[in-house]
Amino acid sequence: MSEEKIKSLEKQFEDRILRDEKIEPKDWMPEKYRQTHIRQISQHAHSEIVGMLPEGNWITRAPSLRRKVALLAKVQDEAGHGLYLYSACETLGISREELYEQLHTGKAKYSSIFNYPTITWADMGAIGWLVDGAAIINQVPLCNTSYGPYARAMVRVCKEESFHQRQGYEIMMTLAKGTPEQKDMAQDALNRWWWPSLMMFGPTDAESVHTAQSMKWKLKRKTNDELRQQFIDQTVPQAELIGLTIPDPDLKWNEERQSYDFGEIDWDEFWQVVKGHGPMNKERMNARVSAWENGAWVRDAAIAYAEKQKEYKSKQAI
Amino acid sequence: MSEEKIKSLEKQFEDRILRDEKIEPKDWMPEKYRQTHIRQISQHAHSEIVGMLPEGNWITRAPSLRRKVALLAKVQDEAGHGLYLYSACETLGISREELYEQLHTGKAKYSSIFNYPTITWADMGAIGWLVDGAAIINQVPLCNTSYGPYARAMVRVCKEESFHQRQGYEIMMTLAKGTPEQKDMAQDALNRWWWPSLMMFGPTDAESVHTAQSMKWKLKRKTNDELRQQFIDQTVPQAELIGLTIPDPDLKWNEERQSYDFGEIDWDEFWQVVKGHGPMNKERMNARVSAWENGAWVRDAAIAYAEKQKEYKSKQAI
């Protein structure tokens, strides 16, 4: 294709995005758009399936049947999200196997929050409330992103996430109004998950790459710092409502900004976890890789069986 | 060797046994004596190491530190017994590997009692009291058996077993005088282990093979039924003393025999377990075979290392 032709296609493409038209899999798109979307959508899909592990850890130990069923349903939803997101990603011409390969070799990332351990039942509440809460703030704008399959997947994901978020908050509320031991458990979970949740919005704007381009393609509509502030402003009153304390001595309402000021995030910890040295990075990756490797014979069997069935049917047709 | 010569050796051999002299590994012995001893000693060794499993099952869950330590020590003793018994067996010209091979392929037997599951803590008491109790009755006469290495191993084994038996009884006693739940737990364990313990003495004399020959070689001094009766007569008062009930409605003191009459043993169950279809036969064998197979690389490494060290030393010596 001539350079001129490409330029013209690019122009048309950018105009369509400006007009809020959706880009669909069969449409022409710049290679960089395709690659950026593969990166982001797959990272999102990987986060869903790695995210099944910390919560999956409490299924066998949930304290009531109702909570066990709700937790199973939540983890199942995450698997479902993984499924639509992988499918959305596959429309960009990459296979699920390739995507898994990228995850398993560490080439692709997933949300660092899942590299923290879930050590008490209250962590199920904190994850729903804070982690899903932060995820929603990150994700709601993506319901209007430019790539059609991703936007449509996000509509469904966001709806379910907000249900999860309410459920998580309700777990925290129950604990907070329970016995002193339960309240301690809730506060302890908030203490451990608060800062990692703030880190979910990524580095400060000054350090963030990709932002400008992502804004243009509607992969991003606000900056990391704006989203983080939105999360804090939304969450602090929720904590107060149930009598829990945000573990940040510098947290203070700023009348002028009509927003909360907050303390310094431990960016060393952030980068340590991103680089693969968080408390559970190795365990999470081992769990995924083992599941995949131990499942190889099952997937092979399914393929072999399907082929035999096809053969058998085509023989019958003759 | 001429037939006459063999006859004469056999005569001398039997005379030595009659005179209560010990047969030692380097002494001449009839092939049948050797084979019978390999069978019996290895079966005994296998029983010790398979017997580690049902008790090992409660180490992580023992209800107090004192009991946990005592249970570990007991299981360790069993491993030790296995070790001397395998060593005694090896003096008859068979290797440990061959003996394990016989166990793992099902060619060699082990005591059927270990094919029952340990499902409550009280089973640790019942096993010590009843199973070790029955084992001692079977084994004490073997301290005077004709084959020296076996007799000497048994002296040590019996001493430790009687300590285990007292410890088991003490567990039962503690439970029996504990809360109603604890007493129920003790009674339930007695209910489950009583009949299998009676089966430990083997089939009734009418059905038992090997007995005459074994008597001659002092591998056996009383018949199965005599030993079983001795066990019952010894155990019933022990149960009464701590307020537990032997689960046999036909049990009754026989004034004339000065011994207890007792109900019919379920010989179908006995043969089912002997034939490998007891509740845990498959699990016990899987556990042993897995331990052995998963440990192959470790044993190989130890051999390789020892060879390298030898080589290294011989090089230094030059």
Add this chain to the structure above:
Amino acid sequence: MKNKDLYNYILGIADNTLILGQRLGELCGHGPSLETDIACTNISLDLLGQTRSYFQYAAKLKGEDATEDTIAFLRTERQYVNVLLVEQPNIDFAHTIGKQFLFDVYHYLLLEKLQHSKDVNLSAIAHKSIKEVSYHQRFSSDWVKRLGDGTDESKTRMQDAINDLWRYTDELFHTTASDEAMIAQGIGVDVKELKTSYYERVSAILDLAKLDIPESKWFQEGGKKGIHTEHMGYILSDMQYMQRTYPNMTW
């Protein structure tokens, strides 16, 4: 308790769904594919949902402070009456599927009859559950066929799993005294009568899967009397952990 037999009868059904659901719950996020993970989680959800309906009813019968959770979490091992089959470990996907399949076929036959129970609560639960179980049965049968008639490795694994688990099938058709009392009243299902259909259906699927039907006539039992395999204690120590550690709290 007035309806002791009915109460026991309900536990005899619901302990199976509880423990099988619990076992499946272990696998979340560790399955061979996302699709099988979703399906297994879904089956676990169905089974635990059914368990809740049964235990809510049982709690009403029991009265006092009984709730679905005290029944689910606060019994000792000897008081659980699930069959040995459902507590067997997820050694590999073939064992998970084999266990599920051998239970599902039974479960479907049971619910078919239980729909006609004279007890309206049980009949309603059965009516609601049978649609779910019909899906479970299809899922597990399909996988038995895929694995049995897939590759050499999958065939060997699936056959091993069926051979291992076969000895636990006979117990499905045993009855306790409470079961018999409920059968006599037209409330309980006489599972003894399901045995022939069960082995026919199971055999038909195994045939399609090109697997051998085990010939062993040696079976294990005990679960229905509360005498479990050594796996059960470990299932319970996790399952009951929270309720035992933090008694009498609301979650």
Add this chain to the structure above:
Amino acid sequence: MKNKDLYNYILGIADNTLILGQRLGELCGHGPSLETDIACTNISLDLLGQTRSYFQYAAKLKGEDATEDTIAFLRTERQYVNVLLVEQPNIDFAHTIGKQFLFDVYHYLLLEKLQHSKDVNLSAIAHKSIKEVSYHQRFSSDWVKRLGDGTDESKTRMQDAINDLWRYTDELFHTTASDEAMIAQGIGVDVKELKTSYYERVSAILDLAKLDIPESKWFQEGGKKGIHTEHMGYILSDMQYMQRTYPNMTW
């Protein structure tokens, strides 16, 4: 409690021996040979015996109804302060040995100093325990060498284990506020000062074993603050099962 810092300091030592002893106890009857089974059981026995001595002393300090068993079994996960290293699973014999080795070298250095504690009870326990730990250290070092310099497979496995576990070594040398208070009083050992010797000794053995010394500078911590890995909950659910299920009974 008057001696809160001393109490905490003791837990900081004895939770390590408790959890490592518990972990070793899982292996009874499942090891690669009868000889290693006996040795591992023996080490577990030693560690739990030491734990009893420490907890008996701690129970006296705590007073009220505290016993060695309430301390061992009736705390919640967040109250156990063992290092993350000792709770790591027995993935294979190389991991079991690697964990033991990395702990034993530390443990020996600790007890060497603890013998000179101004607290006579601690010094007596240390004095008694160091002979046992000297044997542990010899056993685990010998096996590190055997596996490291054995076959290709054993070398790979041993190296993997060391690489996996290395990240948990730095935490051995962290101190809590209670530790610092005890150090100041000449009761506690300043573990920070053991760090250099530790890595020298460990490196010397790894060299002899022809293994690479990991270069990673990324370490994990949390155990000493009661923030454990996800393994800990499962260890406790088994370990506490009886005490939680049957509270306040004598065994």
